[in-house]
Amino acid sequence: MPTIYEVAAAAGVSPATVSRVFNGANVSAEKAEAVRKAAKALAFTPSRTARTLRLQSSEVIALVIPDIENPFFTALARGVEDVARAAGYSVVLCNTDEDHEKELRYLDIALSATMAGVIIAAAGGNSDLSGLLARKCPVVAVDRSPHGVDVDAVIVDNRAGGRAATQALVEQGFQRIACITGPSDVETATQRADGWRDAVTGGRAAEADDRYLRYADFRVDGGAAAMSDLLAMPEPPDAVFVANNLMSVGALRVLSEQGKLPPATGVAVFGDLPFLPLVPIPITVVHMPARHLGTTAAKLLLERINGDDQPARTIVLRNQLTPVG
Template identity: 40%
Template sequence: MARHAHVSVATVSRVVNGQKVREDLAKRVLASVAILGFRPNRTAQRLRLTTSHLWALIVPDFENSFFTRLARGLEQICLPRNTCVFVGSSDDDSQKERHYLDVAIAERVGGVVIAPSSDNTDLSGLIDAGIPVVIVDRALPGNPYDTVLTDNFAGGALAANYLTSAGYRKTVCIAGSPNPTSEQRLAGFAATVEKNAMLEIVSVKYGNNRIEGGYAVIRQLLEEGVVFDSVFATNNLMTIGVIKALDDWAAMSRDHLGFVGFDLNEIPLLAGKRMASIDQNPLDMGRLAGERILFQQQEQGNAIAELFEFTPTLGGLNWTL
């Protein structure tokens, strides 16, 4: 049947089970049904429609405490329902991400929660297989999937407002590798700086969202002789790298600099020392993602995709001017 219609087996399954697929694909399958006289095997149908007790969580970096806590929130939805979660760390590598997506499809998981590695992440295979999908942390432009995010623009604005109110005047921004999350955080910060005109962004550098990325950027700034009194980082792991670099290359400077970034309270190393944290709520985000998977399972392909955006809060104020 699938070969005759030139579509995947999953697409045939969705059509004969009355689930939504692209109109052109549905027409090809129905034409093949008529030509071949196909009659569905109801026993096999029931087996295929049984909800799997295995879900997949695919994230860029499981060493990041944000994703660890998001996984815990997702687990809180799964465990009472006798469901397990396997975790894949894509390392922002599209090939690794594709591997985990292929595994999820092959295992017929009950749902996939994913923080996409890039704007080009292709989730159509999951949809063809009838697997519920929820995107977390990073939006996919123009996507038709449930999406659970933080209001990252607002988070960047919070960071700029509190650096300004704490009396800092020359800041450097360390943004992660290009993705909607880091871009919105930087945009919110820059827009707020432009409005109040009291704080100046003296340099914007880009890292890789990992410790070594923050380390390399600060070392470069020190070598260039850039003068700054504060640091805004769009990612918590890069903030660790910033602190390590300052300890190695400018230990006396650290106690006189202000720092603001995301989810710093989750990392004991970053407590105190003029730290402020823009806090997200990954536990609730993970729980909501799990609830949306359950909702999609109940709706069997008829659920309307929704965007859910959490408001960040300012925490960890330890300014000692």
């Protein structure tokens, strides 16, 4: 790796001048030309590390997500990426696997590498953003807003979505509507379950319908296990609201195995499965604007990076109910 000093020597100028050439300061035309030629000849690339150390900030933003194998989060990542790179920033993806330890490690890296900012879909429960906030590192929460800390957030109305999805099942005439949701320490999971509870109890007081509620892990196998469990009940449900996309794959798989696919069983899902709609199975889907969540979060973050310090905002995007199949 050639350095700025070698370029300077080759061009017969000082390192300061080389730096100025690359940063658009006042340099005479001849020297600028000489520097550019020397730089090309040496295949010089300025060291980002040195630059970051000196400037105490880089043009990299960290995107911290809990499950890289979930298409929802990858679509969201694309949204973040599009906006970020248009503004000259690079995005590095960090997969926490819903694990607080991994999450903390990545946040630590973001901080000690003085990244420009962090967009985070927090792993379950109480993510520790105190380090970032104490150092005034710009943070935007997306999809899930971490417990108790006051940061910009871009979310959807999980309760309303859960309610609408469940309501659709009610209107289709199903009687015993179960709910498979995510970990009880993940906000989106409990809120979607709340929406389900709203709809099944209707105006009436809540009965003991939590018999039909299952907490799983937002993953395929968890959804399958919960579905099996529900179907094994003495009085099994005749419909199910599944609180995320991956779990619905597991649930449908089990229903398929037991010959109870829709329309025999009512199914409503929170979130899209981009690779699902091959075959006409009549299910209800609450569409998640994944990419928009990402672009919006990225825009907020860029504003913060550029010095905006108004009080934290929460942006709630709409999600649409669409029957599929």
